[in-house]
Amino acid sequence: DxxxxxxxxxxxxxxxxxxxxxNHSTISxxxxxxxxxxxxxxxxxxxxxxxxxxxxNEMASLIITEDRKSSTLILPHATxxxxxxxxxxxxxxSEKLVFGKGTKLTVxx
Amino acid sequence: DTEVxxxxxxxxxxxxxxxxxxxxxxMGHRAMYWYKxxxxxxxxxxxxxxxxxxxxxxxxxxRFSPECPNSSLLNLHLHALQPEDSALYLCASSHYLHNGQxxxxxxxxxxxxxxxx
Numbered sequence: 001d002x003x004x005x006x007x008x009x010x011x012x013x014x015x016x017x018x019x020x021x022x023n024h025s026t027i028s029x030x031x032x033x034x035x036x037x038x039x040x041x042x043x044x045x046x047x048x049x050x051x052x053x054x055x056x057n058e059m060a061s062l063i064i065t066e067d068r069k070s071s072t073l074i075l076p077h078a079t080x081x082x083x084x085x086x087x088x089x090x091x092x093x094s095e096k097l098v099f100g101k102g103t104k105l106t107v108x109x
Numbered sequence: 110d111t112e113v114x115x116x117x118x119x120x121x122x123x124x125x126x127x128x129x130x131x132x133x134x135x136m137g138h139r140a141m142y143w144y145k146x147x148x149x150x151x152x153x154x155x156x157x158x159x160x161x162x163x164x165x166x167x168x169x170x171x172r173f174s175p176e177c178p179n180s181s182l183l184n185l186h187l188h189a190l191q192p193e194d195s196a197l198y199l200c201a202s203s204h205y206l207h208n209g210q211x212x213x214x215x216x217x218x219x220x221x222x223x224x225x226x
Contacts, residue, residue, distance in 0.1 A: 093211010
């Protein structure tokens, strides 16, 4: 599975959009981009995934560039409860879900 | 039921003790996992069970012994642990996609915080 690069940490004001970038320049054609988050002392939580089209669900939007080498997770109206570590993972349908270091997002009041 | 339940939530054990962590899911998922997470680090995969059979062991020391007695239960037996084994132990499950397209729908439990003294 391809590796990803994410900023170590980001800050966002409550009520504003949080835009979390992820680089995956070696992604192959059949690999999906997944986003998970982990709130302190809880298990990771699935957020969203996509192949090449932009995706939106009740939690977030995922924007994937046309060349698929990078993506952005958007939390449209961040709340204090969105403070967490966000993991961008690129994978095929293999068994392993491997976590990188992720981005520590802090939402400030 | 869309949850993975782990018990206990907290466990303190001595280096000579034997204890077990338990994980349960009723989503019909046929793949189950154990992850270990040290403080301020990402979760690391330990074991994968596929249809109740061990399919991946990520070179985990034998003092950790997994068991999958049925499709809903996953145990992790602990014996002669070291203080450095203190960590959050996460269980997860997922389902197999149709037409052999792989695995999806990972769902994690809240973990067992283990302290070895």
